[in-house]
Amino acid sequence: xxxxxxxxxxxxxxxxxxxxxxxxxxxxxxxxxxxxxxxxxxxxxxxxxxxxxxxxxxxxxxxxxxxxxxxxxxxxxxxxxxxxxxxxxxxxxxxxxxxxxxxxxxxxxxxxxxxxxx
Numbered sequence: 001x002x003x004x005x006x007x008x009x010x011x012x013x014x015x016x017x018x019x020x021x022x023x024x025x026x027x028x029x030x031x032x033x034x035x036x037x038x039x040x041x042x043x044x045x046x047x048x049x050x051x052x053x054x055x056x057x058x059x060x061x062x063x064x065x066x067x068x069x070x071x072x073x074x075x076x077x078x079x080x081x082x083x084x085x086x087x088x089x090x091x092x093x094x095x096x097x098x099x100x101x102x103x104x105x106x107x108x109x110x111x112x113x114x115x116x117x118x
Contacts, residue, residue, distance in 0.1 A: 005118060007042065007097070011111040016104060017118070018042050018097070040099040042115070045092075053093040057081045067097040067107055075111045 007016045018040040047053040055066055060083040068077040068089045077089045080101060089096075097107075 005042070006116040007040070008114040008116055009106060009111050010114055011108075012106060014106050016040060016106070020044065020115075040097055040103065043096045043098065045094060045096060047092040047094070050089050050091050050093075053091075053096065054086060054088040055079075055081065055096055055098070056086045057083050060084070063101040065099045065101050065103070067099070068093040069095040069097065069113060073113050073115075075107060075109055075113065078107075078109060 005018055005020050007018050008014070009016070019042070021041055021043045043055075045053055053068065057064060060081075063080060063082045066077075066079040066081055066087060067075050068079070070076045070091070071094050073094070076091065076093075079087050079089070081087050
């Protein structure tokens with residue numbers, strides 16, 4: 001995937017410009033150490049179970065929202081994570097979207113999303 005992509009919320013007919021973390025280093029770093037999080041980050045996972053879909057917020061400066069997306073490109077779980085916490089979703093995820101808390105309000109459970117390259 002390219003660095004910048006459009007996350008299209010098919011359920012609500014809305015677009016959101018995001019960055020994609022698709023390498024080991026980008027996935028590991030996520031939004032850590034960011035002072036100003038003005039863009040959402042989509043992390044492409046290679047999960048085999050819910051534990052390998054887990055997310056941490058170590059070294060985070062702000063509380064983040066997590067949107068877990070399944071193999072059908074539907075949001076199946078949403079979590080809010082304060083700094084220095086860990087979260088394990090109910091099932092394995094294909095993607096997780098990391099966003100600064102209250103950055104957007106247009107994503108909800110069961111929304112279907114599509115990814116478009118810019």
